[in-house]
Amino acid sequence: MKILVPVKRVVDYNVKIRVKPDQTGVDLANVKMSMNPFCEIAVEEAVRLQEAGTATEIIVVSVGPTQAQETIRTALAMGADRGILVKTDDEMEPLGIAKVLKAVVEAENPDLVILGKQAIDGDNNQTGQMLAALLGWSQGTFASELGIEGDKVNVTREIDGGLQSVKLSMPAIITTDLRLNEPRYASLPNIMKAKKKPIDEKELADYGVDAAPRLEIVKVSEPAEREAGVKVETVGELVDKLKNEAGVL
Amino acid sequence: MNTLLIAEHNNQSLADATVKSATAAAQMGGECHVLVAGSGCAGVAEAAAKLDGVAKVLLADDPQYEKQLAEPMAALVVAIADGYATIASPASTNGKNFMPRIAALLDCSQVSDITAVIDANTFERPIYAGNAIQTVKVNEAKKTVTIRSTAFAAAGDGGSAAVEALGAVDNPGLSEFVNEELTKSDRPELTSAKIVVSGGRGMQSGDNFPMLEKIADKLGAAVGASRAAVDAGFVPNDYQVGQTGKVVAPELYIAVGISGAIQHLAGMKDSKVIVAINKDEEAPIFQVADYGLVADLFTAVPELEEELGKAGL
Numbered sequence: 001m002k003i004l005v006p007v008k009r010v011v012d013y014n015v016k017i018r019v020k021p022d023q024t025g026v027d028l029a030n031v032k033m034s035m036n037p038f039c040e041i042a043v044e045e046a047v048r049l050q051e052a053g054t055a056t057e058i059i060v061v062s063v064g065p066t067q068a069q070e071t072i073r074t075a076l077a078m079g080a081d082r083g084i085l086v087k088t089d090d091e092m093e094p095l096g097i098a099k100v101l102k103a104v105v106e107a108e109n110p111d112l113v114i115l116g117k118q119a120i121d122g123d124n125n126q127t128g129q130m131l132a133a134l135l136g137w138s139q140g141t142f143a144s145e146l147g148i149e150g151d152k153v154n155v156t157r158e159i160d161g162g163l164q165s166v167k168l169s170m171p172a173i174i175t176t177d178l179r180l181n182e183p184r185y186a187s188l189p190n191i192m193k194a195k196k197k198p199i200d201e202k203e204l205a206d207y208g209v210d211a212a213p214r215l216e217i218v219k220v221s222e223p224a225e226r227e228a229g230v231k232v233e234t235v236g237e238l239v240d241k242l243k244n245e246a247g248v249l
Numbered sequence: 250m251n252t253l254l255i256a257e258h259n260n261q262s263l264a265d266a267t268v269k270s271a272t273a274a275a276q277m278g279g280e281c282h283v284l285v286a287g288s289g290c291a292g293v294a295e296a297a298a299k300l301d302g303v304a305k306v307l308l309a310d311d312p313q314y315e316k317q318l319a320e321p322m323a324a325l326v327v328a329i330a331d332g333y334a335t336i337a338s339p340a341s342t343n344g345k346n347f348m349p350r351i352a353a354l355l356d357c358s359q360v361s362d363i364t365a366v367i368d369a370n371t372f373e374r375p376i377y378a379g380n381a382i383q384t385v386k387v388n389e390a391k392k393t394v395t396i397r398s399t400a401f402a403a404a405g406d407g408g409s410a411a412v413e414a415l416g417a418v419d420n421p422g423l424s425e426f427v428n429e430e431l432t433k434s435d436r437p438e439l440t441s442a443k444i445v446v447s448g449g450r451g452m453q454s455g456d457n458f459p460m461l462e463k464i465a466d467k468l469g470a471a472v473g474a475s476r477a478a479v480d481a482g483f484v485p486n487d488y489q490v491g492q493t494g495k496v497v498a499p500e501l502y503i504a505v506g507i508s509g510a511i512q513h514l515a516g517m518k519d520s521k522v523i524v525a526i527n528k529d530e531e532a533p534i535f536q537v538a539d540y541g542l543v544a545d546l547f548t549a550v551p552e553l554e555e556e557l558g559k560a561g562l
């Protein structure tokens with residue numbers, strides 16, 4: 001079974017981001033970038049399926065700038081077999097990414113595409129579902145457990161208030177939630193080995209899809225600052241203030 | 250051109266998220282129609298018909314819509330999408346699941362998790378887990394939108410819209426519901442709770458979380474945790490509040506033994522009132538807390554339980 005794992009390079013989750021003073025976006029100059037945490041979970045799940053003998057090949061794909069190569073290398077060091085980088089410096093929207101990924105899927109014919117449920121920069125939570133729609137495939141979003149059973153995949157999904165299990169026909173799209181697994185750290189020998197694994201570099205134009213941005217970003221602004229609060233001396237004072245001042249008890 | 254709001258419900262009652270989302274949908278232009286898709290859900294349609302600002306309710310009552318799986322839901326909505334400039338739903342896990350599928354089938358863009366409607370085509374939404382606010386405009390004839398319902402007030406119930414029955418649309422048959430395990434806890438769900446009590450690394454062990462549970466039970470609150478507490482194995486992953494966990498915005502958030510890492514603040518700083526209990530007075534959590542108590546949590550929390558009892562809770 002062949003698995004495709006799309007990954008995204010994003011601002012590291014520990015970085016405090018800054019909005020540009022001209023409100024055109026978030027300042028990404030000299031900021032630490034990493035693989036999106038949900039994408040790491042997707043790579044880990046694919047590698048576990050390969051270790052269990054279920055998957056035979058793991059292909060990692062990223063659509064983004066040249067530096068997204070590092071993100072692909074990270075995935076290769078975790079255990080993926082080869083990478084594809086679709087180079088573009090354009091700002092990509094989920095629908096555009098889904099169209100490029102559809103073209104990659106048609107070229108590679110995977111049985112399963114596992115991807116993060118959302119990227120922690122745009123917080124859109126759209127790409128996997130859109131890809132499923134464009135391919136006419138089933139979708140198992142927000143997965144916390146998955147098991148392959150013949151040509152079906154059983155997915156436990158995190159839903160509001162609990163868990164839901166669905167059985168999907170393959171090929172299928174899976175998007176990962178936090179509880180699916182804990183991604184490994186790549187070992188030094190595996191990082192060295194990953195340097196020799198192939199990454200196929202493509203241009204966006206090679207896929208002949210219209211992935212131009214369609215939304216107008218009017219501005220990006222700072223969220224309203226919270227006003228500094230007060231310190232209370234005792235628990236009694238705290239309860240009194242919550243009850244009589246804030247009115248939340 | 251009208252707006253279609255897809256209702257969140259459990260086939261018995263209309264979710265609070267729908268009542269609040271109706272307020273947002275009414276600002277998106279044209280008439281607001283509500284789609285109630287489910288099984289045995291006629292009562293839900295009646296409740297939706299009473300919402301202020303709703304002009305018509307469409308009822309698709311069929312077993313295939315019982316769990317609102319993405320594949321049949323998308324097929325249904327695409328079949329009735331003509332005449333709607335905006336198709337909206339609450340940003341619940343159901344809405345997040347089927348809405349982008351609908352958008353791609355219609356070849357339109359989606360604006361996710363909006364917190365304000367500027368005009369029929371322009372919305373505000375948080376990005377970077379709320380560390381920046383994006384104002385985004387859609388310059389096309391059609392769009393889908395998911396609504397962060399906690400950002401909107403509930404619609405009134407003085408309406409009396411007509412309910413129109415829809416036939417089912419062919420199920421693409423790609424997916425099958427197996428079962429559901431809803432948390433049986435008497436405590437509310439983390440993302441919709443009015444009060445959240447969270448513990449961090451300062452709790453020292455999972456064995457100390459029952460202290461927080463006692464407080465939560467007195468307040469009718471949900472229990473959460475910081476990533477540090479989850480990574481230390483004190484509590485399971487689904488307790489995690491933060492950028493890579495759940496984003497919450499309750500009326501009251503009580504952070505106990507949480508230092509306030511960026512990743513945690515991103516998940517809770519939109520709470521209306523924040524209380525921090527921490528023995529380190531330099532902890533960053535105090536910079537966002539409305540009420541800070543510098544104290545050892547192991548004495549403060551039992552004391553809090555006692556004081557809440559005295560206050561009649």
